[in-house]
Amino acid sequence: FTALAREITRRKPIIVVKSGRSGAGSRAASSHTAALAETDVATDALFAQCGVIRVDTVEELFDLAMAFSHQPIPRGKRVAIVTNAGGPGIIIADACEAQGLVVAELAEATRQRLAAFLPEEASLGNPVDMIASATPRSYRAAVESVLADPGVDAVIATFVPPLGVRQEDVAEAIVEAVREHGGKPVLAVLMGREGLPQGLAELQRVGIPGYRFPESAVRALAAMHRHRLWLERPEGSLRSFPADRDRVAALVHHAHSEGRSRLSEVEVMEVLEAYGIPVAAHRVARTAEEATRAADEIGYPVVLKALSPRVIHKSDVGGVRVDLRDAAEVRAAFQQIWREVPERAGIPPQELEGVLVQAMARGGKETIIGMTSDPAFGPLLMFGLGGVYVEALRDVVFRIHPVTEVDAREMVGSIRGVRLLEGIRGEPPTDLAAIEEVIQRISQLVADHELLHELDINPWMAYAEGGVAVDARIMLRSARS
Structure with missing residues (x-):
């Protein structure tokens, strides 16, 4: 497909x-x-x-099909709005903004052309509000004027029938304007019941989409604009990175043969490093002396984390100690973890395999990069704001595996919080290219090892230059799957 x-x-x-x-x-x-x-x-x-x-909805399906079937794809997203009532014009303008379109800034020459035939009470801006006295001739001239504006990519003309002006006459005027000045998409909105069937029939006779509600026309035009962006989108390609595939394959198959459903934290870091993904400096310690020596080698401050296959949520059982600034604090934290975690987690002391001593990541922005396996579509790659924001905001985006460099760029740019990563209020921007590369490296990792079922890097700490994986997990497929 x-x-x-x-x-x-x-x-x-x-x-x-x-x-x-x-x-x-x-x-x-x-x-x-x-x-x-x-x-x-x-x-x-x-x-x-x-x-x-x-x-x-099926209604929306036909609304879009009508526009795509009869009108050219807009070259851009700048929309001119022609109306005889302020309310519908404002509704269309608001809907355009919500759908990613732009209410065009009309050229001075266009405004002068409009002023030549519109009354003083009319608005010469955009929306062009010709007020209720607008005639079919006014509609034709106004639509022709905005179509001729080089800063306009598409036109939506809407009509609210006052006394004495027929829908079909306005529809015919719009048809004549488009016939003389085609090349840009024109959509019409005819409101009110009197003469509506005749007006819509006149529009459809020459292929101008006619709608009863403003929002329907805007949705159709916005879909056409998004299709234009798709046509201009490069296809992208899959990048190949140097990786130690054999090392990871041996590690994963060994864990799978033991019936394990997840890799240990140390194994996960080894997998990421094998695929060129930077991880926070770390050592495994089984005594307080080993922990202090590891902290001295890594450099303070450090974090201590309990290591046990039976302890999933370490923080809940006192298995994480952060911001340890000297050997005394490391020794005390190690002893607390060794004493408290088995009791609070309900595990025998021998199942606490050790403590991970890890460099404490400072600054940067917390993001999440991950993969999950969908039963129908296969692997899905995910990116979003990480840390505590994952569950609170759920600001994440998915793409089907495999992911090209274009897909990765779109993933990063599609989250709502991308401005936080781009830098606001004087903050330096994070290295978005580094994030995109990690997404592609994860895509390659997933392609190389089909036993991987889930993967989370949370957080990937993004910096102005590069980044680092601080916490990560990998789940394996069960032997039955």
Whole structure:
């Protein structure tokens, strides 16, 4: 599907109604197609990578199809709005902004052309509000004027019928304007019931999409603009990085043969390092003396973390000590972990395998880079704001594996909090290119080792130059899967 959709959408759009967004819808879908609720995220990711346009309703499907079938794709996102009532014009302007379109700044020459035939009470800005006295002749002249403006990429003309002006006459005026000055998409909104069928029929006769509600026209135009962006999007390619595949394969297969479902924290760091992903400096200590010696070698401050396959959430059982600044603090923290964790975690002392001594990451921005396996779509790669923000904000984006450099760039740029990474209020921007590279390295890691089921780097501490993996986990496929 992916390869075929990418080929087709380069020539013509594919518009899809995909049900199952809600939990109830997903459960209903599962009874027929064995799909799972979580696959909706995968569906959106797949469509984004294939240029497929997703809609939520059959009505929206036909609204978009009508525009795509009869109008040219806009060259840009600048929209001119022509109306005879202020309310609908403002609604369209607001909807344009919400959909990623821009209300065009009309050229002075265009404003002068409009002033030549509109009354003084009219607004010569954008929206062009011709007020209720506008005639069909006014509509034709106004649409012609904005179509001729080089700063306008598309036009939405809306009409609210006052007494004495027929819908079909205004529709015919819009048709004449487009006939004389074509080349840019024009969509019309006819409001009110009187004469609506005749007006819509006149528009459709020559292929001008006619809508009853302003939002419908804006959604259709926004979809056309997004399709233009897809057509201009480079296809991208898969990068290949130097990696110690054999080392990771041996490690993963050994853990799998032991029936383990996860790698230890030390093993995870070894896997990441084998694929060129920087990790925080660390040592394993089994005595207080080893811990202080490791901290001296790494440099203060350091973090101590309990190491046990039975302890998943270390902080909950006192298994993490942070910001340790000298040997005395390290020794005391080690002894506390060794004394408290077995009791609080309910494990025998011998199952506490040691303590990880790790350099404490300072500054930077916390992000998350990960992978999860979808039962229908396979591996999904994820990026977003990390640390405490993951569960609180859920500001993450997914893409289907494998991920090209273009996919990785879009992932980083698509999260809502990207401005935090770009630098605000004088803060230096983080190294977005380094994040994109790590995403691609994870994509290669997943491609090389099919036993990997889940992977989280949280946080990936992003700095102005480079970054470092501070915490990470890898889950393996079960022997039955």
